[in-house]
Amino acid sequence: MVNLWKRESSVRDTNYCDLFSHLGNGQYEHLSRELQQGKTEKSTDVSIAYRLQGNDLFRENKIAQAMELYNKSLCFAEIGTENVSLVYANRSSCFLALKMYEEALIDIELAVKAKYPDRLMAKLMRRQATCLRLMEAEPQRKRFQPKLSFQSHDRYPCLANSLEMKCNQKFGRHIVATRDIEVDKMILVERNFASVSIDDERMSCAKCMKTKANFIACSMCTDAMYCCIDCMQRDATHKMTCGQFNGVDGSMKLYIQTVFIAISLFKNVDNLMEFVEEALKSNGIQESMMDAKSQYRLFLSIQPSINEHDKDDLMFDAQKIYIILQSTPTIKILFGSVAKQRFLQHLVLHHLLVTVRNRFQVSADGDHLKTTEIASITCIFNHSCYPNAFNHVIDNQSVLITIRPVEKGEQLFISYLGEETEKSTDFRRMSLMNDFGFFCECDKCVPRCSRSDRVAMEMDSYFKYIKQNYKIAFDEKVRRIALKEVCIRFLNKYGHLPWSDELNLVTFCYVKWFFEYSTVDY
Ligand SMILES: [Zn+2]
Ligand SMILES: [Zn+2]
Ligand SMILES: [Zn+2]
Structure with a gap:
């Protein structure tokens, strides 16, 4: 931008120039x-209305949606009113239905602390007993915590120590591997x-x-x-x-x-x-x-x-x-x-x-919640339409995992295109040129995988397994974990080859597993 960080005159310490001088x-x-019109205030009426809508959804077994409305109800509830305690209590039923017993117990406690009415207390205590009983019968698993697959870098602790930041004329700042890295390795866990x-x-x-x-x-x-x-x-x-x-x-x-x-x-x-x-x-x-x-x-x-x-x-x-x-x-x-x-x-x-x-x-944690974020180190990775790393957001952290084997000295890439990585070459190139100002010549944009390599992949038993199973395997945990494992083996074997339809399919399956199921299947 023309005037960014320009001062009004060359005299030191004068003010920066007025960027918005033409602003009427x-x-x-x-x-x-x-902005004033968008403002909302706490209101018991609004809060109750949301809670009742939540109750309707809960009865229809739409737990996630019910919980959303209870949360809305809570945001509008006036502090100190009975409604606050009722919301916590209702939400505890959602957690119970989701088998999240610890959370259910915390909500019950919050309800009691918020002066839950005596007339309903017996019901709440029965729910508490149910939670405790179920909790003993089926202990809950801890939330998935993304963790580096290597020791952390001594100067950038969120990065694996198998990577290094470099800078040159052609790529600007970029990230390279300092050792060979296999597929399925977490190489960055950066707080946004x-x-x-x-x-x-x-x-x-x-x-x-x-x-x-x-x-x-x-x-x-x-x-x-x-x-x-x-x-x-x-x-x-x-x-x-x-x-x-x-x-x-x-x-x-x-x-x-x-x-x-x-x-x-x-x-x-x-x-x-x-x-x-x-x-x-x-x-x-x-x-x-x-x-x-x-x-x-x-x-x-x-x-x-x-x-x-x-x-x-x-x-x-x-x-x-x-x-x-x-x-x-x-x-x-x-x-x-x-x-x-x-x-x-x-x-x-x-x-x-x-x-x-x-x-x-991204859509976070498999929920339909959409978030947008920025993380400083993640931005340093360059783009490829067929990258060797995939980035995801888990628990407000930008997480990168290898999806192709990386050799020592090789650069690490992610895709800037998100879901649009699967679109046509013309579309990708136009989009990259418009948004980032470069003409992509990655090995998906310029396919160069040899016929013989493609035949070898097609004949490979891992590939046959993947092709036969990928449409049905994701519905069931045991099968999708098996599919993921086969994908990793295949990618470790062939992932160094340039892009091809065969590799595309396998990478797609692995990424689908990582994106949708890694936080549940661990
Ligand atoms: Zn506030
Ligand atoms: Zn490309
Ligand atoms: Zn928090």
């Missing part, structure tokens, strides 16, 4: 009004720098994005809930934005969140300014990523790729974010001077440019 008052007022849910925030913890948990609602607003007190207390960004962004959509929320996260990392705005200006001067490989500040430093160093067509839209969005931020009391106080406001304008645009291209979007 009309737009400011219009947007502020829009920022993440938000796209459609409804009342399905996940506002801090850690966990789903299906014993949510407690923010006592002030109707749109944030937390899986535990700890998440609630640690959510510094929500403290600054509580109740103010109801009218803002998913991607916009993510851009805004990145700015608040940055602000929350520093004691004051002067420290933030100093840090950002220092970070912008350096280029190349950052020495380490050990904490939230160094993760932010890496975030700032991610190359924003801008497509000329999008320039006006991006500028418009940056303006919009700036206006939204300016409408919050915290920002008004923190960025009181012209110098600080101008800095904020540039920071907003910089964050937007980094995030818009590098964020990814």
Whole structure:
């Protein structure tokens, strides 16, 4: 962007130039009004209505949907009212139905603490007894925790020590293997720098994005809930934005969140300014990523790729974010001077440019919850339409697993296209050119697998097994685990070959298992 981080004059320490000088008052007022209209308040009536809808769904055995409505009901419930305790109690039935006994017991406890009415207490205690009995009969498994398959890197602990960050003219910063790596190895488990849910925030913890948990609602607003007190207390960004962004959509929320996260990392705005200006001067490989500040430093160093067509839209969005931020009391106080406001304008645009291209979007944990997030190290992996690593989000962490064998010295790639990786070469190339500005020449875009290699794969007994079973195997745990194992063996044997239809099918099966079932089948 032309004016990004430009100052008004060449004299040192003058203000940054006004990025939005052509911004009229009309737009400011219009947007502020829009935000005001989106605001909702706690209401017992609304809360009860949602709870009753939840009860209907529960009776129809639609447990997940019922739980969603109970969570909504909780967000609207006025603190201290009986309705709060009734919601917890009703939600405990959902957990019981899902065989999540520990969670059911926690909800029962929450209900009692929230002064559950005596007239119903006997029923609740019977439920508690049922939970305890079932829990003994069938002990619950712990939640799946993604874990590196290797020791962690000494300077980037989220990365496996079998990888290294490199930088050169052709690829910029990229990641290479320092040893041979087989298929099915977890090579990165990185906490997202920022993440938000796209459609409804009342399905996940506002801090850690966990789903299906014993949510407690923010006592002030109707749109944030937390899986535990700890998440609630640690959510510094929500403290600054509580109740103010109801009218803002998913991607916009993510851009805004990145700015608040940055602000929350520093004691004051002067420290933030100093840090950002220092970070912008350096280029190349950052020495380490050990904490939230160094993760932010890496975030700032991610190359924003801008497509000329999008320039006006991006500028418009940056303006919009700036206006939204300016409408919050915290920002008004923190960025009181012209110098600080101008800095904020540039920071907003910089964050937007980094995030818009590098964020990814997923359906989390097999639920229909859609989230969008950004993670600093994940952004350093380059693209291939037939990559050797696949990225997924588990428990608010960006997780990368190898899906083809990687030789020592080879570069690691992920696909930037998500589900669109399966589309035609023309489509992929156009999309990559538009969004990332490069012409893809990976071995899926330029197929070069030899006829004889393809015949060998087709004749292979693993391949025959996969072809015969993949359409039916996923419905049943034992069969899909067997299928996954065969896929891994096949990929370890042939995955070094360039892309072909045969490899595509096997990789597809393995990725499907990893994406949909890895957190249940472990
Ligand atoms: Zn949480
Ligand atoms: Zn709140
Ligand atoms: Zn390609």
